[in-house]
Amino acid sequence: xxxxxxxxxxxxxxxxxxxxxxxxxxxxxxxxxxxxxxxxxxxxxxxxxxxxxxxxxxxxxxxxxxxxxxxxxxxxxxxxxxxxxxxxxxxxxxxxxxxxxxxxxxxxxxxxxxxxxxxxxxxxxxxxxxxxxxxxxxxxxxxxxxxxxxxxxxxxxxxxxxxxxxxxxxxxxxxxxxxxxxxxxxxxxxxxxxxxxxxxxxxxxxxxxxxxxxxxxxxxxxxxxxxxxxxxxxxxxxxxxxxx
Numbered sequence: 166x167x168x169x170x171x172x173x174x175x176x177x178x179x180x181x182x183x184x185x186x187x188x189x190x191x192x193x194x195x196x197x198x199x200x201x202x203x204x205x206x207x208x209x210x211x212x213x214x215x216x217x218x219x220x221x222x223x224x225x226x227x228x229x230x231x232x233x234x235x236x237x238x239x240x241x242x243x244x245x246x247x248x249x250x251x252x253x254x255x256x257x258x259x260x261x262x263x264x265x266x267x268x269x270x271x272x273x274x275x276x277x278x279x280x281x282x283x284x285x286x287x288x289x290x291x292x293x294x295x296x297x298x299x300x301x302x303x304x305x306x307x308x309x310x311x312x313x314x315x316x317x318x319x320x321x322x323x324x325x326x327x328x329x330x331x332x333x334x335x336x337x338x339x340x341x342x343x344x345x346x347x348x349x350x351x352x353x354x355x356x357x358x359x360x361x362x363x364x365x366x367x368x369x370x371x372x373x374x375x376x377x378x379x380x381x382x383x384x385x386x387x388x389x390x391x392x393x394x395x396x397x398x399x400x401x402x403x404x405x406x407x408x409x
Contacts, residue, residue, distance in 0.1 A: 239402040241271040241281075247396040250287060254371075255386035262294035262303075264317075269395055276406045279324045283334050283349075285393070287317040299380070307378040308371075314342040319349065319367070326408050330356060332363065343374045349393060356407060360398035367391045 250267050254260040266288035274280045289311035292303050304311040321336035330353045338347035347367050355361025368390050379385045399405070 237276075237403065239273045239276055239405050240400050241273060241397050241405075242400045243269045243271060243395055243397045245269075249392075249394050250285070251392045251394075253390045253392065255388065256380075257384040260294065260299060260383075260385065262292055262299070264288065264291050265293050266291035271395075271397060273402070273405070276403050278326055278332070278405050278407050281321075281324055281405075283319070283321040283324075283336070285319040289315055289317050289340075302380050308341075308376050310341045314340070319347070321349075322346075329407070329409075330354070332365075334365075338367065338369065340374050341376070345369075345373060349391075351393075357404065359404070360396070362394065362396045364392075364394045367393070 245268075248269070249263060251261070251263045264287045267286060269283070269285045272282045272284070274282075289309040290304055292300055292309065292311075294300055294303070303309055306313070309317070316339070318339045319336055321334040323335040325333045325335070327333055327350075332351045332353060334349040334351060335346065336349070337344050347369055349365050349367045351363040351365035353361060353363050368388055370387050371389050372387050
């Protein structure tokens with residue numbers, strides 16, 4: 166029975182090497198006993214060298230161990246089922262709603278809370294006020310323009326701890342394809358427990374983003390408040406460090 170292919174190649178190399186030795190030896194001149202002994206040593210050395218080379222080529226390479234991803238850095242998971250993103254606009258007819266489809270991530274680059282980054286992505290078409298008429302108007306080109314700009318996003322560029330349990334998240338807010346700097350002001354609960362909640366508000370002027378029209382027979386204020394309530398837990402890494 167034949168072995169692995171590598172060893173078949175080895176047999177061929179050794180056979181060729183033996184034939185070469187025999188060819189190079191003038192049988193009429195060399196003394197048989199001395200030549201046989203010398204050739205035997207040379208052949209054994211050649212076999213050993215070839216075996217070493219073949220073993221190294223057939224052995225699987227072993228990569229050095231790497232530290233687990235995020236080692237030494239807190240890893241935070243937002244629990245969407247316990248969180249919400251809502252909005253409120255003062256109007257002659259109440260306009261309050263929520264977004265049913267969104268994602269949020271909190272990424273840490275060190276245990277220091279101010280080195281974190283918050284990303285929120287909202288599906289504009291998922292707006293839900295409980296009124297089909299209001300939802301349709303908010304999705305239209307006069308407001309969210311959800312067909313052409315389906316995402317409403319916030320990407321924090323700076324976090325400032327303003328008090329023992331308060332944080333300002335400054336970042337880029339984008340709606341209708343227009344981006345401007347805005348600020349989310351959060352209050353934190355559950356600090357030091359491994360799980361917690363940040364709840365806060367961002368207020369903006371809708372006309373700054375091209376939402377200049379209104380709803381027929383409804384008087385609407387320009388100020389829009391977005392209420393973000395995020396609950397999360399630390400799934401790995403060290404605790405987040407806050408200023409005392």
